[in-house]
Amino acid sequence: MKQSLIPLESLLEAPKKDAPDLQAIREKLASGRGPAFWRTLDEAAETKELQEYVEQEFPGLSGQIPQGVDRRSLLKVMAASLAMAGAAACTKLPKETIVPYVRQPENLIPGLPLFYATAMTSGGYARGVLVESHLNRPTKVEGNPDHPASLGSTTIFEQASVLNLYDPDRSETALHEGEISNWATFTGAFSTEAQDIAARKGEGLAILTGQTTSPTLIYQMTTLQSQYPGAKWYIHEPGVNPAISGAAKKIAGKNAFVAYDFSQADVVVSLDSDFLNNGPAALAYARQFSKKRSVDNGNTPVRLYAIESTPTVSGSIADHRFPVKSSAIPSIAYQLAKACGVNAPDSGAASPVWLNAVAQDLQNSKGQCIVVAGEYQPESVHLAAWAINSALGNVGKTVRLLEGVEADNTHGIEELTGDLNAGKVEVLVILDSNPVYSAPGALNFVSAIRKARLVVRLGQFFDETSRYSHWHVPAAHSLETWSDARAFDGTTTIIQPLIAPLYENKSAHELLSILMAKPDQSAHDIVKGYWQSQLKGGDFDTIWKTSLHDGWIAGKTVNTINAGGTVALPNLQPAIADLEVVFRPDPTIGDGSWANNGWLQELPKPQSKMTWDNTVAISPKDAQRMNVTIGDMLKVIVNGQSATGPAWILPGHAENSVTVYLGYGRTASGKVGTGIGYDAYPIQQVNTPWNAPGTISKTGEHYRLANVQETQTMAGREPVRATDLVEYRKTPNFPTAEEPPLDKATTLYPPWPYEGYKWGMTIDLNVCTGCSACIIACQAENNIAVVGKDQVARGRHMHWIRVDRYYAGNDIDNPEIYNQPVPCMHCEDAPCEVVCPVAATVHSNEGLNEMVYNRCVGTRYCSNNCPYKVRRFNFYLYSDWNTESLRGMRNPDVTVRSRGVMEKCSYCIQRIQESKIQTEKEGRSIRDGEVVTACQQVCPTQAITFGNLNDKGSAVARKQALPRNYGLLDDLNTRPRTTYLGFVRNSNEALSGSTRKS
């Protein structure tokens, strides 16, 4: 055990006495039982040896100190402490002279946030963001409306990245073989190494990165490889399927990207794709798709067929969803291709009954349909999808082939493992990637990495890979350093820092620069220098400043490739006959790199509504057959390797198939992410990483899962009201047709006249995908605390907006799935207000139901009396008031709540107030769209609308006037201000046998 944790031979050989039991120390410290401050591992272990050593070195000392202190010693110690306190307080400051503001910097007004445009990457691709900065502290990430891969929205990951920046577990200094070192020492040592490498022309140098589109990094790597022809560049991106770019390359003959345009599509067939939530263009797709799905303007909305194994976010709003084993998707793709007139090899399997109807629907919408290939499907599916799209005349209309922006001419992790094992790699530089954890288990990367003489790791955390590295260098967060990245369509963004690195953090550019004998170059110089060489013609300073300001460099989008020839479809392997094991990145913590992020850990997984764990998702039929209940431990065996995790029965999951989620079971992620869940990488295969034949068996143990939604169905009530398109056309007011809402005059009192603003919100259930970005955005905006698994399991999670997921219909194996975001309803007749004995929750003259934290005594009656149960209570001191680094993260406009008070959605009152102050200064009223709540702003499908109901022209007032508008539980006469727009399903009548009707 000890040896596998610290592989560094020097460390293992050096100690003559018994080496401290590192695992014991680790557990001791993690449990909080160990000493709060410790200098050596021995001290942390509180070993006898140490006490003996102290006794030998300082006779009398070890006995003296615990027996109390005399007055003189006390004064001495106090004087020293005071001096040390002063010294300690100064350690973070530079030695240069400090000059106070004589003139305040332009634009910096304390109390007013500034927004900077930058980008964050996911799988290497950029998503443009605007980051809110309060006095130079980034606090909140928003999408950049001008950026094509964001359009103003973000995914959960961009929202949660702020927490990573301030994560107290981040690595702070360089470490050399486990000993604290610093950047200067590292630079010195690595420069020497670089000279050797230069002398060898790069022979034996391997550089491993994640997927990247950064022009500067690609340029640096190209330069490096031209200087050192022996150096090799490897890429490991565990959550991304290389078949996507592989297939695009086959179609285009070069690096390419298949992009879709859902704004023109009438019929969409997803072949195991989560296109609304996954991939470089997901946010753009979500926006296009939701617009096309609108039913209110009389248009026929897009019809989505989802053919998938594991229910996804996109599948949950499909009009028809067909659960099919992941390994059977290729043959279905081929059958579909054949039915659409493509010359595809015979798949050898029988076609499902619905296939012809789907193909017919596609044929009927030639040029206006899309077949989307799944992110985790092999090349054959991507090629087949392209062939179908070509055959149906979609290419050039709804489907485009774009020039690729990914790094080219790189090698995979399999090759790196081979080279390491072959002894070809002497120096391995790992930039950000964490292969020791995330390489497929079949590769046995752990034994390979030991073969390198020198491993240098740049990483934000001292994680699994860092443990196997000789040098660990703390990496800068993307909000701390300069870089650049491109979106799927080539849009290029300069990543600019909002804050100086909190610790001695460095970027990949700086590390590579050492290799190229320029150790003093800063990231800023490298990035700016590169672009200076690229952006010729015109005033560079102006272009640079404009690009930084806008968040993208003008004129950098890529061209469309006119792909002419057809692509031959390869012959298929038959689908896995028995049980298949499907591998997917976890819906909230991705490939594991987000494991230490408490917000994402506590975010309910979109389908299971489960937190803090990964599960083995199993279909109801398989569960019944194996007599499995939720939480039963299942042992999943693939190719002789096994992983054991708790079962989750997932209605809608394909039969004879289980899904395991990657990203959990981290052993060195930090205080939050270490040791939770099970690790599925060890059973991942190299050639078929996304599904493989396997077996499952019950271990007989049971595991406690923390789920935020116990009841999965609507229990005969209708919180979500849904209908079919045909029915909708007959009764557009279907949500309220049977039971009209109570007359507003059903009260003895005259209505309150709202003279100024009257805020309201509408949520369009027809486009909500349940992606849960709103939950994280709300958490970041409103300083919402993380409570941990145990408290979630006790029903005490704190999210102000939740996304309820209901199953409906008669078929448990393929139910209708509905998502319903529920924030506070801000009822006109709020039941919570009347029952508070201290008037801590009151109605404002703008209709808001306000919560006064410092007046709250915590009777919890308001929550009991809230029919929507949107109120959250601080049963303990959930907010972390002590961790220094987290203080910088908090939104200064929102109170950090203490123990014993109630809290809930405020409609982002701080944003309303900010706009009111601004507009009052300007002597006008707030315009529609000027106040945007955090959940509304982030929503990729723009399902949430907020505004002034008194303004009849406002978007929210218009939506609330729509016939499919209804209030949740409006029969209680609470008169909610948050209303919903009913769900309309555009079913295909030809499939009425399997049509879902409500």
Added chain:
Amino acid sequence: MALPENPNLIELPEIPDPGPDEILGPGHNYATVTDRIAGVVFSPWSRWPGKWWIGAIIAFGFVNLLMLAMYVLFFRGIGVWGVNIPIGWGFAIINFVWWIGIGHAGTLISAILFLLRQDWRTSINRFSEAMTLFAVACAGMFPILHLGRPWLAYWLFPYPNSMWLWPQPRSPLEWDVFAVSTYGTVSLVFWYIGLIPDLASLRDTAPHPWQQKIYGILSLGWRGSAVHWSRYQKAYLLLAGLSTPLVLSVHTIVSFDFAISIIPGWHTTIFPPYFVAGAIYSGFAMVLTLIIPLRSWYNMRDLITLRHIDAASKFMLGTGLIVAYGYAMEAFFAWYSGDKYESFMYWNRMTGPYAVTYWLLILCNITLPQALWSRRVRHNIGLVWVISLIVNVGMWLERFEIVVTSLTRDFVPSSWGTYIPTKWDWATYTGTLGFFMLLIFLFVRMLPSISIFEVREVVHHQSHPKATLAEKQR
């Protein structure tokens, strides 16, 4: 058989129960009554029954548990309990309502039965009033303990402050503050006024000077003059009149905590009468639970006779039937209203995850107490005692059913939850039981647990059968 004067109580032979028609055993005169009752207070420590010591020490142990539970609660927060969202109220409110309910018997016996001239109340009213006070003390703890920020509990009182903030008068919790504090105050005053003549008797019979001094101070200079008695009777009558509406109002207002809300299972108009009946039901059950051992331990079978037990049993039977009617009406209206939430709520009570508690409650509160229709059961002391215990449990379950089961599944299915009490919930509950019992134990040792002067009135009344006490007062 004339009883010896100034007996040593502990060594008295078993005194038989005079039977269901007598409220006092034969052979008593004024002096024997005083000696018998005061003798309990003044018997030397060494003669205190071993059962007293064992009981008091156990109760004291639970008081310490209560202290520990409160420390943990204040130090860590309300999260140590099993409450959550959606079940914002748990054991604390269940216990609050339960204790307040128990506290109803005392005032009912003292005030209403006094006004109705029920002479059998005399030998149990003092004890029941004390029980009321102690139960209210236990009940009063919970609303404070259950706050998220208990140190701010005083914000519920309307005190002048620089913030110009007042409590919110529409909240039933605010009404509770006044109802419970008024009830507690009036009960205390009523009890104390009733004690004054007896405290004077104790002063006069106390064997030690320090006891004489203490009882002397407490008796507020009572000399027993005719003027004293005349004023005393008026004051007592006035207080009885004042207390009477309180018996009805307190639990009515406590029931408003639920009835005012909109939660199915809470929002019910039948709650006020049904809560009051339930309170008296549980109050009488607790009186029986306590006086049956008391009269046996202290040989007071001739003072607390089968007549008392019979009357209290009948009260239990009657109020239990009102409670049963309440349950029936709840179920009926759940069906008759056609309200989907209401009918689901009742169905969920009967068949949901907490169905066991529902059927246990029906068993304890409705089915088993029907045995009290039988005179033979009512006159079987042991059986009555067991039934009284069962009713106590049943009434606690009723509050569990109302508070918890209603909250677990209300309107939006996604937010349904489960409530599991923690060890600290149980520690707090059993701790207050210990606190209550310890106070009872101390009370029987330090104060006359039966009203001396009122029993002497009964003696007087029995020796002059034609002029009843009531007639004289008229």
